[in-house]
Amino acid sequence: MCVLREQVIEPDPDALVAFLDEHLRDGRVVVQVVAECEVVYHGRAASVADAGDYVVMLKPDGSLQVHGYKGVKPVNWQPQTDDVWVGIEDGQVVLVAERRSPEEMVRVVFLETALAQALHLREGSGFVLMGSEAEMQRSLARAPELIEPGLTVLDLELPTDVGGIDLFGRGTDGSLVVVELKRAKATQEAVHQLARYVARVRELSGERVRGVLAAPTISKPALAALARHDLVFCEVTALPEPETTFAQPGLFDGT
Amino acid sequence: MCVLREQVIEPDPDALVAFLDEHLRDGRVVVQVVAECEVVYHGRAASVADAGDYVVMLKPDGSLQVHGYKGVKPVNWQPQTDDVWVGIEDGQVVLVAERRSPEEMVRVVFLETALAQALHLREGSGFVLMGSEAEMQRSLARAPELIEPGLTVLDLELPTDVGGIDLFGRGTDGSLVVVELKRAKATQEAVHQLARYVARVRELSGERVRGVLAAPTISKPALAALARHDLVFCEVTALPEPETTFAQPGLFDGT
DNA sequence: ACATGAATATTGGAT
DNA sequence: ATCCAATTTTCATGT
Structure with a gap:
């Protein structure tokens, strides 16, 4: 088992930068930072999220997403960026994910970081979708x-x-x-x-x-x-009857 | 600062169930489980993801998402469910998120859990989108x-x-x-x-x-x-010129 | 690279 | 509850 690579709790700016520098864009490593932060986006549209607590998820393909406390959709995001940069500005850690074509950018300023972690996700074996x-x-x-x-x-x-x-x-x-x-x-x-x-x-x-x-x-x-x-x-139905697709979850039957 | 509520590393099934029972659907608490797991979905379509490492994110609105190592889109997800259940089946922790209208369900079997954590995300202050x-x-x-x-x-x-x-x-x-x-x-x-x-x-x-x-x-x-x-x-342009929308990120200028 | 169209689309707003 | 339309749609696919 080698899923949790490394974790730092309440890192100071230097520690966070070092952590991100080490783990970003590493093989199958997903990096998460949980922090109070500000997020700015500019590209196809433009948006500003004022200071608030978010979970920032960075995947090795360069995609980035910033999740709030509700909804499946992130507050801000960026699919497959070309470059991810980390630096310190005015004593605060700043992360910029950029993409060409379309030209766009997400910028996250970490104001107070609770947690940073690197997760090594081994390859998933298979995925099947029915009913397309x-x-x-x-x-x-x-x-x-x-x-x-x-x-x-x-x-x-x-x-x-x-x-x-x-x-x-x-x-x-x-x-x-x-x-x-x-x-x-x-x-x-x-x-x-x-x-x-x-x-x-x-x-x-x-x-x-x-x-x-x-x-x-x-x-x-x-x-x-x-x-x-x-x-x-x-x-016409997209899916055959539920029973024939695969077994229903037996969980909690008769309870 | 009260962002990281609680965390358990490599919990056994009983510990994971207790953890989830305590924190699921708690105010502004986002729960994450990083584990090797299998995921099944049935509803508008049907899908099966074989054993693999995923990050499972559960938000207090009942939304659930299962993230793999790439892409902004989760491998499996469910917006705003009505019920989330946790139980043990054959010695393994099983999580089921259900939704009526449309009737659908995601079922996650945790095979080997690396990490479970509860994050308290305080309210974000503001969000503005330009260029809609x-x-x-x-x-x-x-x-x-x-x-x-x-x-x-x-x-x-x-x-x-x-x-x-x-x-x-x-x-x-x-x-x-x-x-x-x-x-x-x-x-x-x-x-x-x-x-x-x-x-x-x-x-x-x-x-x-x-x-x-x-x-x-x-x-x-x-x-x-x-x-x-x-x-x-x-x-016609949706956005005014970049400069006028908000200041460009000065980060890394001239380096 | 460009264009097209599906998607478990999600989400918000109007009726 | 139903219906419609926008979306930083994302994503896969074909040209």
Whole structure:
């Protein structure tokens, strides 16, 4: 077990700088600093967070995130930076993470540091995700009758000049069928997308074209918009039944 | 200073459960567990992460995130859960975070725990973000000549049955003007949105209608699509010049 | 490098 | 509660 590399409690500025210099961008080492700090961001937008307590997490890929006491999203962050610098300014430790393309920067001033730690995270072995739109697409391509009986699949991700059609086929009535997939509840935006594809395919082919929006559910306004455009909704689930995906957590059963 | 509440290093299962029971959902206390663990998610999708080293962060709002050694995004997460449970199963500590609406669950099995800590994060004082689309909208409403000389603003966020028009006005030529704003580079999707609004306003008003896409930049394909639809691009910046937003970090100047 | 589109998107605001 | 739209979206993928 070699997860906790090193930890310093209430380091003074020099100790914190030394600590960061030693561990930043080291292999699989995630560095965290828990401190009262100020954070400034400038790049795609600009933001200032006044003094407050945050958990600053620095990963070896140069990504940085500053977490407050609530929410999944960090208060400030920066994906994969090109450079991380540490220095002392006016007696306080300052950390700057910079990135080109887009040009942006996060600057953290540590006012009072409670804790700094270096964690060595050994490689995770595997990760599997089920229920993505891509998976839904593959499964519907194998079983197009779930969309409509007798549907023949002609293409997946068929590119047009107004975007890619998720699933393109022909119905038993001879008309072309454009299917737009959504893995979650379909909104008006999905309806507009579908309407655009159908209109374009009608223009290009001159044939009879029907449009199907396939999703697990649809919002009420979206359903109304569908009807106005003479399109239809088809209920399809992104995930199979919970039981078949993997065993339910037996924890706390019968307690 | 009362940031680091409590910490246990390499706790055994009983100690870890006791620790979590004590600190979870406590006021402003963020709990972190650094451990080799397995993570399973089931809800909107489903996922399994095999044994690996992760940092598990639990905030008092019930949000949970499991971080690997790279990326801003957690490997697994859950926003604002309704219940967090801890128990022992087969001698291993298991943590389950559940949420209704949507019904979903993350389950973490701690195989070997390096560290558990409780951090008390005192309230941050302030946070200001500059350069949002909302701000851009306000600033253009005050200075519509940045879009086109003599433009009169009639409405902001004008709702139509195909979506809300960011900025709606009338030009000196007497025609109506529909403006779509993007705080970042405009894509084809923005062009389609604008084209939809323009078409609808033409239908509803019967007047001459022009469409303007206002953004800091535009992708090449989007610019081509704009031309096809007889719409125009207008360069507007979301942020004022860097210098005026706030002082550049003087750190490392001339070194 | 640029462009596109999905995501367990998350989050905040309006209805 | 539902729906919609912005986001420093992030991220993977294809060109």
